[in-house]
Amino acid sequence: MTSFIAPPSSPELPVLAEVVRSGFTEGRHRGSLVVLAADGSVDLALGDPASPVFPRSSNKPMQAAAILRAGLDLSGERLALAAASHSGEDFHLDLVRTMLSEHGLKPDDLQTPPDLPLDPVEAEAYLAAGGVREPLTMNCSGKHAAMLAVCVRNGWDTATYLDPAHPLQRLVGEVVAEAAGEPVAAIGTDGCGAPLMAIGLVGLARAFRSFVLAEQGSAERRVADAMRAHPEYVAGTRRPDTWLMREVPGTLSKMGAEAVQAVALPDGRALAFKIDDGSTRALGPVLARSLELLGLDAPVVSRIGRAPLLGGAAEVGAVRAAF
Secondary structure (H helix, E strand, O other), rough: OOOOOOOOOOOOOOOEEEEEEEEEEEEEEEEEEEEEOOOOEEEEEEOOOOOEEEHHHHHHHHHHHHHHHHHOOOOOHHHHHHHHOOOOHHHHHHHHHHHHHHOOOOHHHHOOEEEEOOOOHHHHHHHHHOOOOOOOOOOHHHHHHHHHHHHHHHHHOOOOOOOOHHHHHHHHHHHHHHHOOOOOEEEEEEOOOOOEEEEHHHHHHHHHHHHHOOOOOHHHHHHHHHHHHHHHHOOOOOOHHHHHHHHHOEEEEEEOOOEEEEOOOOOOEEEEEEEEOOHHHHHHHHHHHHHOOOOOOHHHHHHHHOOOOEEOEEEEEEEEOOO
């Protein structure tokens, strides 16, 4: 008989959100969170924000900064789209096509997996019009278009642009580590196929803080400024990142898959968190509460935090922050 040795247990993470239906708590979402003061010191830490996580698409500002450092001259909507998890709206897809054609590339050159638009409303309309899953409609296609374009600009191989050993991806790793103030703990593969660098949530919050405080004209500040000026290209017309950056000027915000979120205010206050089970239904309530702890008082906070539960088409509860 083979004996089984259980792996060492880790401390239980705190509850960040509760699922309350008809006055009964039917579920809980645990996770880790960090809030930084304007001077960069840790103002609040819940769970284990120092341990590495995959920030997923919250790493996109650093990837976009690496593309600029590699020599691609992007600005405005194009640079915002290079840091985007876009919704797949027509204006997103049109600009991805344009960015590709400007560098002699085609949608077929994208190595994103075929997918539907990320936004459910857009996905329904796309399917109703006879659309099928395509690399172009995958939410990371703007980032991939920019990655391909910088490869063309530098004479780098476009067929292997997603290889961790590719010059571009090595540069991305350097930018991530520099911005986070800590070494990359692990390299994995993101949902779009690009290399994914693991850092702690404290490092992720530091990275966003460093982008909003970076010198004018630096790659980091250019990315932050483009994202804040064109948030609908970073996300979409029905997305919390867009609402927050549009309604609170100077704010930098980017979500990532598996319920990761990072935000920095223009004075250097910042936050980052991850819901451990990856449930995005808890993301809005936790983000809203975190913004309150940052001292942000704006109508958009309550809008982001609203996560009703329905029963028989009527509102019978909500997902709510628990800290």
